Amino acid sequence: MPLRRLALAAALAPTLLAPAASAAPLPPDGLDRSADHLTVTVTDTGRSDAHYELYCHPAGGTHPRAKEACAQLDGQTTWGKDLFSPVPKGADCTMVYGGPDRAHVSGIWAGRPVNADFSKANGCEIARWNRFSSVFGESKGSPKKTPVGSRLG
Numbered sequence: 216m217p218l219r220r221l222a223l224a225a226a227l228a229p230t231l232l233a234p235a236a237s238a239a240p241l242p243p244d245g246l247d248r249s250a251d252h253l254t255v256t257v258t259d260t261g262r263s264d265a266h267y268e269l270y271c272h273p274a275g276g277t278h279p280r281a282k283e284a285c286a287q288l289d290g291q292t293t294w295g296k297d298l299f300s301p302v303p304k305g306a307d308c309t310m311v312y313g314g315p316d317r318a319h320v321s322g323i324w325a326g327r328p329v330n331a332d333f334s335k336a337n338g339c340e341i342a343r344w345n346r347f348s349s350v351f352g353e354s355k356g357s358p359k360k361t362p363v364g365s366r367l368g
Contacts, residue, residue: 251285252276253322253329257351259315265352269322279352287349292325299324299331302339309338316344318351 251271255278258264268276271285278284292298299320302308313335320331333351335341344351 250323251288251325253320253324253350255318255320255350255352257316257318259317261314267352269350278350280349284349284352287347288324291346294325297327299329301331302343306339308340311338311341312336313341313344318344318347320347320350 253269255267255269256265267278269278269281269284270276271281271288274281274285288298316333316335318333320329320333322329333340333344333347335344
């Protein structure tokens with residue numbers, strides 16, 4: 216019997232000692248995620264212009280909802296891909312104008328330099344903006360939308 220228990224313990228050891236799975240992708244070995252720091256400037260929104268320093272891992276800085284913003288970025292980060300890449304040239308985008316809102320993000324994210332501009336010039340740009348809404352200081356659920364099928368007045 217002791218030999219059987221030893222064999223069972225040896226078989227289960229890798230699963231018992233394995234780290235818990237994480238929803239966020241893990242960085243390559245040796246990458247210091249504490250260096251994740253972004254400077255975010257938002258203008259022309261109809262509200263006061265905003266300028267934030269966002270640090271992640273751990274979350275901090277002058278951003279009003281740093282944890283939420285870092286979680287939004289972490290949830291979209293795929294190693295080896297540029298999270299902040301612009302809409303590809305020649306993309307088929309709806310010609311919907313979302314307003315004059317503009318944002319600029321610079322810094323370091325996932326070991327890569329960031330220097331990205333955002334607008335709401337068309338449907339593709341609006342979708343891209345919405346993927347970063349928390350980073351731009353908008354709360355979850357912003358901007359407010361009228362439910363489909365509802366009537367005003």
